[in-house]
Amino acid sequence: MPLPSMKDQFAALIAAPSVSCTQAALDQSNRAVIDLLAGWLGDLGFACDIQQVSPGKFNLLASFGSGPGGLVLAGHSDTVPYDSALWQTDPLKLTEVDGRWVGLGSCDMKGFFALIIEAVRPLLDQPFKQPLLVLATCDEESSMAGARALAQAGRPLGRAAVIGEPTGLKPIRLHKGVMMERIEILGRSGHSSDPSLGRSALEAMHDAIGELRGLRLLWQREYRNAQFSVPQPTLNFGCIHGGDNPNRICGQCSLEFDLRPLPGMDPDVLREAIRQKLKPIAERHEVKIDYAPLFPAVPPFEQPEDAELVRVAERLTGHRAEAVAFGTEAPYLQRLGCETLVLGPGDIACAHQPGEYLEMSRLQPTVHLLRELIEHYCLTPAQFQ
Secondary structure (H helix, E strand, O other): OOOOOHHHHHHHHHHOOOEOOOOOOOOOOOHHHHHHHHHHHHHOOOEEEEEEEEOOEEEEEEEEOOOOOOEEEEEEOOEOOOOHHHOOOOOOOOEEEOOEEEOOOOOOOOHHHHHHHHHHHHHOOOOOOOOEEEEEEOOOOOOOHHHHHHHHHOOOOOOEEEEOOOOOOOOEEEEOOEEEEEEEEEOEOOEOOOHHHOEOHHHHHHHHHHHHHHHHHHHHHHOOOOOOOOOOOEEEEEEEEEOOOOOEOOOEEEEEEEEEOOOOOOHHHHHHHHHHHHHHHHHHHOOEEEEEEOOOOEOOEEOOOOOHHHHHHHHHHOOOOEEEOOOOOHHHHHHOOOEEEEOOOOOHHHOOOOOOEEEHHHHHHHHHHHHHHHHHHHHOOOOOO
16 A cells, blocks of 8 residues: 555654643544554554554654664654644644644644655665664653653663654754652641631642742752753743632641752752741641642753754754753753754644644755755764864
8 A cells, every 4th residue: 555645644654643632531542643654664664663652642753764863853643632622623633724724733843744754755765874763652742751761771872863743843952850849748627716726738838839939939040051042941820729718727738849950950859948948837737748849840951062963953944042041851862872953844823732833834944954964974974064
């Protein structure tokens, strides 16, 4: 059976649901997407290795050619949850609207795989001096479990890795880290008429938030990187829950917050600073404080500006490598020895939004760019000057 067209591949990927979510009721397997990619790449002569990360969750590593070095073209196979009522089109159907391909995952970022296949198809009859690897991971939108499993396995990949997250075809060599944390305070409820009858978790949380705000101010004074549009680290208080009635002393309160460290800030050091601030609060209020990450931290990412991949991408795109605030799988691929960049055709402004789209005007420039990267790293892998 002939390989589907690029548009048909794009449509099939969008039509295969692969939501990744912290809420079990919304979470889905990504197996259908992995099977589609493995089928198409296998038909093109790629060796396909499907790795189970957890029940229903899979990574795909497809390789053409062999040996050390080479290029990794990477992306995640999952999407965020969606609310059909907020979409003007069917989110699981590729729809062309005003020069855009609209659909869940069109921008972020299942559609990128169809562009990879379109780029490599005309090159496969040439000798590959170094391999091309296509990597599709699971659960990037929640726990990053797919990329973390790859990093923990420690298998070297290629000389260079390009992750097709939405960057408007501009190379990205830095991004902030992502830490999603939880504080749970257990006090003792009691009648509000006599404060001595209980231990208020809500008042303890008030003090905890005050300490976190103080740390935020300290870190923002200490760390600054002008390459980011928001040059300081950020700490966002995302949601808080506690108590049940005005006339009861609050016995339980929980807070979830998001911390975005800059390159050079160690998540473990930041967490220890938070623990040291919470300890005296627990003693003073006579409450129990449980502090833990919701997920393992995504480390900050920085690829040095003089790296070969950065210089190649800047030459091919005509754009200087920049920084973004959102997190990606880049630090995990970097840990495996790859020079790593984030570079893809979508726009982050429409990612995670109803009506997510990819501009059709970006399709052929992306295919051309990927083809040039494959030629540089796999067909004529001379040292870049």
